[in-house]
Amino acid sequence: MHTSLAVRAENVSRHYQMGEALVRAVDGISIDIEAGEFVALLGASGSGKSSLLNLVAGLDRPTSGAVTVHGNNLAALSREQLARYRLHTVGMVFQSFNLIPSMSLLENVELPMRFAEVDRRERSALARQSLDRVGLGGRLSHRPMELSGGEQQRASLARALINRPKLLLADEPTGNLDSRTGVEIMDLIRSFNQSLGMTVLMVTHEQALAEKYAGRMVHLADGKLVEDMSNDISNDAVPTISSAAVAAPTPEPRGGAQ
Amino acid sequence: MKLYDVSELAIRNLRESIFRNSLTTIGISVGVASLVTMLSLGIGLQQLASRRLQKSGLFDTVVVTSRRDLRNFREQREEGPTPAESPSLDELARKKIVLIPGVVEAYPDIRFVTDVRFDGKPHLTTVAGVPFSAKNNNDAFDGVQGSFFSSDAAAEVILQKLFAEELLGITPKPGTDTTNIAELAKSLLGKELTISYAERTASPSSSTATDSAAYSVVSRQQALKIVGLTDLDPDSMRGMARARVFLPLKFAQDLHVMQSNLRDTSASDASSYTSMSVRVKNPNQVPAIEDAIKKMGFSAFSIVDATRSMRQFFAVLDGFLAIFGSLALAVASIGIVNTLVMAILERRREIGIMKAIGASDADVRGLFFAEAGAMGLVGGAVGVTLGWTIGRLINFGMNIYLQRQNFPSAQIWSVPLWLVLSAIVFSIVVSLLAGLYPASRAARLDPVQALRYE
Numbered sequence: 001m002h003t004s005l006a007v008r009a010e011n012v013s014r015h016y017q018m019g020e021a022l023v024r025a026v027d028g029i030s031i032d033i034e035a036g037e038f039v040a041l042l043g044a045s046g047s048g049k050s051s052l053l054n055l056v057a058g059l060d061r062p063t064s065g066a067v068t069v070h071g072n073n074l075a076a077l078s079r080e081q082l083a084r085y086r087l088h089t090v091g092m093v094f095q096s097f098n099l100i101p102s103m104s105l106l107e108n109v110e111l112p113m114r115f116a117e118v119d120r121r122e123r124s125a126l127a128r129q130s131l132d133r134v135g136l137g138g139r140l141s142h143r144p145m146e147l148s149g150g151e152q153q154r155a156s157l158a159r160a161l162i163n164r165p166k167l168l169l170a171d172e173p174t175g176n177l178d179s180r181t182g183v184e185i186m187d188l189i190r191s192f193n194q195s196l197g198m199t200v201l202m203v204t205h206e207q208a209l210a211e212k213y214a215g216r217m218v219h220l221a222d223g224k225l226v227e228d229m230s231n232d233i234s235n236d237a238v239p240t241i242s243s244a245a246v247a248a249p250t251p252e253p254r255g256g257a258q
Numbered sequence: 259m260k261l262y263d264v265s266e267l268a269i270r271n272l273r274e275s276i277f278r279n280s281l282t283t284i285g286i287s288v289g290v291a292s293l294v295t296m297l298s299l300g301i302g303l304q305q306l307a308s309r310r311l312q313k314s315g316l317f318d319t320v321v322v323t324s325r326r327d328l329r330n331f332r333e334q335r336e337e338g339p340t341p342a343e344s345p346s347l348d349e350l351a352r353k354k355i356v357l358i359p360g361v362v363e364a365y366p367d368i369r370f371v372t373d374v375r376f377d378g379k380p381h382l383t384t385v386a387g388v389p390f391s392a393k394n395n396n397d398a399f400d401g402v403q404g405s406f407f408s409s410d411a412a413a414e415v416i417l418q419k420l421f422a423e424e425l426l427g428i429t430p431k432p433g434t435d436t437t438n439i440a441e442l443a444k445s446l447l448g449k450e451l452t453i454s455y456a457e458r459t460a461s462p463s464s465s466t467a468t469d470s471a472a473y474s475v476v477s478r479q480q481a482l483k484i485v486g487l488t489d490l491d492p493d494s495m496r497g498m499a500r501a502r503v504f505l506p507l508k509f510a511q512d513l514h515v516m517q518s519n520l521r522d523t524s525a526s527d528a529s530s531y532t533s534m535s536v537r538v539k540n541p542n543q544v545p546a547i548e549d550a551i552k553k554m555g556f557s558a559f560s561i562v563d564a565t566r567s568m569r570q571f572f573a574v575l576d577g578f579l580a581i582f583g584s585l586a587l588a589v590a591s592i593g594i595v596n597t598l599v600m601a602i603l604e605r606r607r608e609i610g611i612m613k614a615i616g617a618s619d620a621d622v623r624g625l626f627f628a629e630a631g632a633m634g635l636v637g638g639a640v641g642v643t644l645g646w647t648i649g650r651l652i653n654f655g656m657n658i659y660l661q662r663q664n665f666p667s668a669q670i671w672s673v674p675l676w677l678v679l680s681a682i683v684f685s686i687v688v689s690l691l692a693g694l695y696p697a698s699r700a701a702r703l704d705p706v707q708a709l710r711y712e
Contacts (some may be wrong), residue, residue: 059614059705080618087616098611099707102274112615116264159615 012065027223041216091160150181293583295610386501387510596697610708634689
């Protein structure tokens with residue numbers, strides 16, 4: 001398997017001033033992630049895993065150190081360039097889904113393409129395709145609140161993928177879901193990792209989930225990297241997910257949909 | 259983001275909190291409406307005043323007199339020939355004056371006191387010649403009962419209302435104006451009256467201008483048909499004495515009446531005039547034409563500065579009205595700031611999401627800007643309609659009032675196209691200015707903070 005460097009963090013720190021106290025959310029972390037890897041960031045709450053994710057996402061800037069993603073030194077980018085970077089290089093999913101409640105699923109998924117100035121017709125076609133891919137082809141005009149948590153997270157995955165990013169950043173993607181729905185989402189994420197070759201960096205505090213899906217597990221504590229180990233998932237019972245399985249998700253209760 | 263997408267998202271966002279945004283937009287509308295109402299009334303009044311003054315002849319008329327008449331009357335200050343060398347104000351001079359660019363017409367002032375006989379009773383009054391053009395440009399003849407003269411040389415007469423009352427033996431109570439002019443007209447129109455006057459005829463010995471008394475006076479009578487009645491005082495700059503009986507100018511001229519107001523009889527030539535009124539196309543040209551006439555050797559004067567000060571007055575009035583109107587718009591713009599800042603607080607998370615999935619500062623700023631601009635556009639359009647309607651209603655109400663007070667109706671309200679367009683543009687600009695702060699605040703929002711906010 002040929003590899004190239006997707007993410008390189010060099011002695012990265014992120015400190016906040018909270019009143020008198022200096023909070024070292026991220027404190028001198030160095031890590032290299034190869035393209036196509038599935039990395040789980042583990043740790044207790046407050047260990048700095050989400051802060052590190054935000055630095056890689058270009059939502060935040062490090063106090064010191066450098067984050068380089070596919071050759072781009074994020075520190076050297078302007079605010080405008082950083083927005084472009086978030087738009088084209090990174091896709092994000094969150095624990096709380098973060099869909100815009102006033103927009104239908106189709107509009108939510110289309111939104112990044114509006115920022116990318118994609119032509120209207122092309123935008124709509126791609127968004128439908130992407131929603132089809134996560135099994136929501138029949139709920140295009142539903143608003144997020146009309147859907148279950150699992151469906152919302154699938155829609156947010158569809159949105160994250162719409163601009164074909166190289167890097168998928170997931171912040172506790174199953175945190176608000178029951179375990180069975182969580183597995184469906186994880187299966188989807190793995191399918192993107194495997195079939196599209198997308199690098200995945202996932203923050204989670206569930207050791208079991210990480211062991212099942214991530215090829216590499218990185219443990220953080222108090223803003224520092226304490227353990228970095230590879231994980232053999234090849235003997236896992238779950239087969240490589242096929243697109244057929246993605247297109248036909250396990251039925252679940254659906255409020256008001258046919 | 260493309261402009262189309264920005265607008266679409268902005269409209270979607272405005273619709274999401276339709277109640278609050280409608281209230282803000284109504285605020286802008288009221289501001290624009292007050293601005294438009296104030297200015298439309300200001301402009302309307304100005305136009306009304308300009309029309310009236312134009313018709314009064316005060317500002318577009320130059321009165322020309324011969325300098326010969328001014329001998330020993332005034333210090334010699336003006337340039338030009340001495341009074342003795344001054345040309346006489348005759349038909350030739352009149353034709354020359356008409357040729358000056360900008361001059362519409364020039365006519366002699368004919369005015370004399372005479373005995374008018376009606377129904378066998380004599381009445382003494384002043385008679386004046388009225389140029390035929392006064393039909394259209396002298397507001398005194400706007401509300402004439404009956405008709406204007408049928409031609410410039412017709413043996414017809416228009417009476418002033420007070421004189422008409424005198425002829426019929428009606429004595430109005432002082433301070434009241436209850437006589438109906440239409441009833442007066444019924445009993446007078448079409449009837450005849452007779453004037454007695456003294457005709458000046460050149461005597462055979464008047465071949466030299468130095469002879470100062472070389473004319474004779476013949477007493478004559480002339481029957482005239484009453485065609486019209488006017489209740490306004492047609493006196494203006496065009497004449498110096500108050501007249502109550504009006505004849506067509508050409509007809510009056512041909513009577514060769516011996517005029518009583520001659521100061522000097524040296525201008526004994528039958529065709530020379532005491533004074534002449536020159537009507538100018540545009541009041542702005544008055545000074546130039548006055549100068550040209552003075553160069554010809556005549557005296558000329560006008561009330562030209564009054565126009566300028568009138569314009570200045572209206573400019574100040576419009577300015578004041580605009581400031582009061584703008585105050586309402588300024589208050590409305592604070593409403594926009596408030597609404598958008600509220601929207602930022604409410605949509606903090608949404609802004610964070612948009613930034614996380616790739617929106618740039620410019621995208622977010624543009625979105626808030628577009629929302630402010632859209633409220634400005636809608637508020638402006640609604641406001642102009644509202645202001646137009648209010649102005650119309652005020653005009654309507656004012657006309658009912660004027661009619662009750664027996665005045666002719668007047669248009670005191672005007673909404674020109676430039677006012678409509680500039681009010682809408684002004685509303686958008688004010689709204690965008692009001693959106694400046696909220697938009698940049700939204701654009702600077704830290705996405706990590708915004709997403710953490712639940």
